[in-house]
Amino acid sequence: MTNTLLILPGDGIGPEVMAEVSRIIDWFGDKRGLKFDVSEDLVGGAAYDVHGVPLADATMARAQEVDAVLLGAVGGPKYDNLDFSVKPERGLLRLRKEMDLFANLRPAQCFDALADFSSLKRDVVAGLDIMIVRELTSGIYFGEPRGIFEENGERVGINTQRYTESEIDRVARSAFELARKRGNKVCSMEKANVMESGILWREVVQRVHDADYPDVELSHMYADAGGMQLCRWPKQFDVIVTDNLFGDLLSDVAAMLTGSLGMLPSASLGAPMANGRPKALYEPVHGSAPDIAGQGKANPIACILSFAMALRYSFDQGEEATRLEQAVEKVLADGVRTADLMQSEGTTPASTAQMGDAILAALDASL
Ligand code: NAD
Numbered sequence: 001m002t003n004t005l006l007i008l009p010g011d012g013i014g015p016e017v018m019a020e021v022s023r024i025i026d027w028f029g030d031k032r033g034l035k036f037d038v039s040e041d042l043v044g045g046a047a048y049d050v051h052g053v054p055l056a057d058a059t060m061a062r063a064q065e066v067d068a069v070l071l072g073a074v075g076g077p078k079y080d081n082l083d084f085s086v087k088p089e090r091g092l093l094r095l096r097k098e099m100d101l102f103a104n105l106r107p108a109q110c111f112d113a114l115a116d117f118s119s120l121k122r123d124v125v126a127g128l129d130i131m132i133v134r135e136l137t138s139g140i141y142f143g144e145p146r147g148i149f150e151e152n153g154e155r156v157g158i159n160t161q162r163y164t165e166s167e168i169d170r171v172a173r174s175a176f177e178l179a180r181k182r183g184n185k186v187c188s189m190e191k192a193n194v195m196e197s198g199i200l201w202r203e204v205v206q207r208v209h210d211a212d213y214p215d216v217e218l219s220h221m222y223a224d225a226g227g228m229q230l231c232r233w234p235k236q237f238d239v240i241v242t243d244n245l246f247g248d249l250l251s252d253v254a255a256m257l258t259g260s261l262g263m264l265p266s267a268s269l270g271a272p273m274a275n276g277r278p279k280a281l282y283e284p285v286h287g288s289a290p291d292i293a294g295q296g297k298a299n300p301i302a303c304i305l306s307f308a309m310a311l312r313y314s315f316d317q318g319e320e321a322t323r324l325e326q327a328v329e330k331v332l333a334d335g336v337r338t339a340d341l342m343q344s345e346g347t348t349p350a351s352t353a354q355m356g357d358a359i360l361a362a363l364d365a366s367l
């Protein structure tokens, strides 16, 4: 089977971190015989600049064909005042929606070398390994009606939280399946105390559990309390399953448990394609970081670990994924740090490319 990859570097630090991933892809081709058929295209502001839209139809079509899409980041101040329909973020949302990538896996793992770097105490985060499963194709991000309307002489902004039973059912199954391969625990988060969609969410998750996953330990938590518990004692969690908006917020919170937003990868998975592989897009959780873009300062680890997730979930290369994750762990243990991973100004941080160099050297050493 060939391995097809579509790379969409995007905006801001996207192309900078993706350059390091490209070197790592080449390494796996040269040193491990894992050949990828790679194509590259535009997304976000970069696509808008050329096509007048944040995702061209041809790019969308290509994304539907390949085994996996790797995306850097989209957005930036240059595009902040564009019409909502052509904002860079719409390109990413279109990919998620049209590829029907309903399960967004956002792991938060604290590497031992960074345990003192988290804003929380070492005890609270050392050894942390949780997985947030965020519903990605529905909820308030996509519900109708939406828009800005005139009403009684003033404007009203409307978004609608909406979930069908089948949308909740399928993402709950993804969470339970993952839990079985990990700590066998799922905590579902919503606000069933104030939202009808939360009541339905809780009911359906419980029903899926009772019918097909009674062996997995299931608990429910209000999402606000969940945010608090993530900061208080995150190690109580194994898999968290939640909706699109709460998942967006909670995964940024979880990012800081690991030390930096620059560390967090993600996989967005849909239904299996004809070749048995899931529709898939891999991207860091962070954005285009306009404040540091173009300076060679960005931490490429989130994007590199996103490629590791691609190796595991799209290409059935779990051992090679682990090899890459261990190379990252070794480099951190050796003290290599980009600026976001440094507490004091004393020493010179590694550049994006130097972090890439160090990870490649650790990969070589793993052979
Ligand atoms: P951001 O994630 O881009 O940046 C937040 C902070 O984290 C910044 O201080 C940034 O410098 C830092 N940071 C992020 N990634 C880093 C990395 N790899 N290495 C070092 N530091 C890093 O979020 P924001 O500032 O809220 O958003 C900026 C733009 O990115 C907006 O246009 C937003 O819509 C977009 N965005 C895109 C995505 C995506 O493409 N998936 C995700 C989030 C935000």
Ligand code: IPM
Binding pocket: 075, 089, 092, 093, 248, 285, 287
């Ligand atoms: C993320 C981002 C996106 C989201 C934006 C850029 C559309 O914040 O991937 O977490 O809100 O989902």
Ligand code: MN
Binding pocket: 248, 249, 252, 285
């Ligand atoms: Mn986000």
